[in-house]
Amino acid sequence: MKRKDKTERNFLLYSLTILGVYLGLLSTNIHYFKVHQLRLVFIFFLTNLFFDSVNIKTLEFTKGKVETSAVFIVNIFAAVLLNPFEASLVAATSGIFLKLIKVFLGEKYPISRYIFNFSQLAITTYITSLLFHGLSGQSSLQNTFAVLLSTFVYFFINNVFVFLAVYILSRDDIRETAFKVLSGPVTSMALMIPVIAVIYILYQYIGFIAIPVSLAAVLSIQIGNYYRYRYYEAKLEHLKLLAKSLEEKDEYTRGHSERVAELAKKMARKLGFSPKKVDRIYNAAFLHDIGKIGIPDHILKKPTILSKEEMSIVKNHPVMGEDILREVDIFNNRESKWVRHHHERWDGTGYPDGLKGREIPLPSRIIAVADVYEALTSDRPYRKALTEEQAREIMIKQMSGTVLDPDLVKLLFEILDEEEKGEEKKDDD
Known part of the structure; x- marks a missing residue:
């Protein structure tokens, strides 16, 4: 068996294991689904779908250099406002739906990556929700602390999943893999934790409207990053063309x-x-x-x-x-x-x-x-x-x-x- 085929097989097994764990969680927690929450679930689903779409386009253009992602905020607030079953369902279904659209439009997307992406997001959101509801209480301060800790745990679990995926696919040593995975997410985490805390405090004072307004602000940052890196990439490519033309x-x-x-x-x-x-x-x-x-x-x-x-x-x-x-x-x-x-x-x-x-x-x-x-x-x-x-x-x-x-x-x-x-x-x- 060729090394590349073996790597792909190992990654598929890894992805299927994550999916199996998530399906196990679903089967034992389906009774937690609340019909009266269906409208809120649908709102989070549409919001996640929108921001995931924007984020993917941005990351494709900037080669992963955008540091902030509104998808994280949507998943974390789904984890806070919904129960673990419902929150994980939002994360999983929005990921599945978007990729199905891309496949329908003719884009080739490896099944192993497809399974990995929605499964790890679903499990990460499930654990985050479980932690928040276990830590939250009556006081505003306690709940804010629970949000902060839950956000940190979300990033930690997400990075562990991604680290293992990159390690399996790249076959680099552990140190180099850690550099690849942590160079961007550490900055994202540093930016996101205080942002999410502020959004949650606003939510406690003015209600659900704080979330879409804050997400719009984060989206503006994301779009700003997009155009900043677009300018940078254009300048860099221009200079490289000059260097090549000189050598030609x-x-x-x-x-x-x-x-x-x-x-x-x-x-x-x-x-x-x-x-x-x-x-x-x-x-x-x-x-x-x-x-x-x-x-x-x-x-x-x-x-x-x-x-x-x-x-x-x-x-x-x-x-x-x-x-x-x-x-x-x-x-x-x-x-x-x-x-x-x-x-x-x-x-x-x-x-x-x-x-x-x-x-x-x-x-x-x-x-x-x-x-x-x-x-x-x-x-x-x-x-x-x-x-x-x-x-x-x-x-x-x-x-x-x-x-x-x-x-x-x-x-x-x-x-x-x-x-x-x-x-x-x-x-x-």
């Missing part, structure tokens, strides 16, 4: 930035950075030569040694790159600085600022190592590409500790050795 002018540098970015990403992951920071380093590496747009073609493409004046022009490209990236607010003082310093040397003789050793930002040092390796192993007008072994010898014996961070040089070749062993193992299988 010279067959020897075509694809250089993308290859450097991939190497930098692998090194950043190996160092244990969060997925968000890994992405930032990847983008900075992709755009590390963007400042060369301001350098004349006759200098960039010159096949012989550059004159002193020409070299001074080339050495200005990290500063020009910083200036370009600073035009994007989200890059200011991070990616822009990393690009500025990617030609600094470990011994302090680099440019533009002559930084030395650990004075150089770590992402800049990562980009420098990836940049040198990619340049050595690619064809240039004045020489053929070196082999990995030749590049290794030059980088370790001549550049480690002088031009490049010795620890990062070692790290790069550890990664390449691991990949080679992985390929050999795959061939054996």
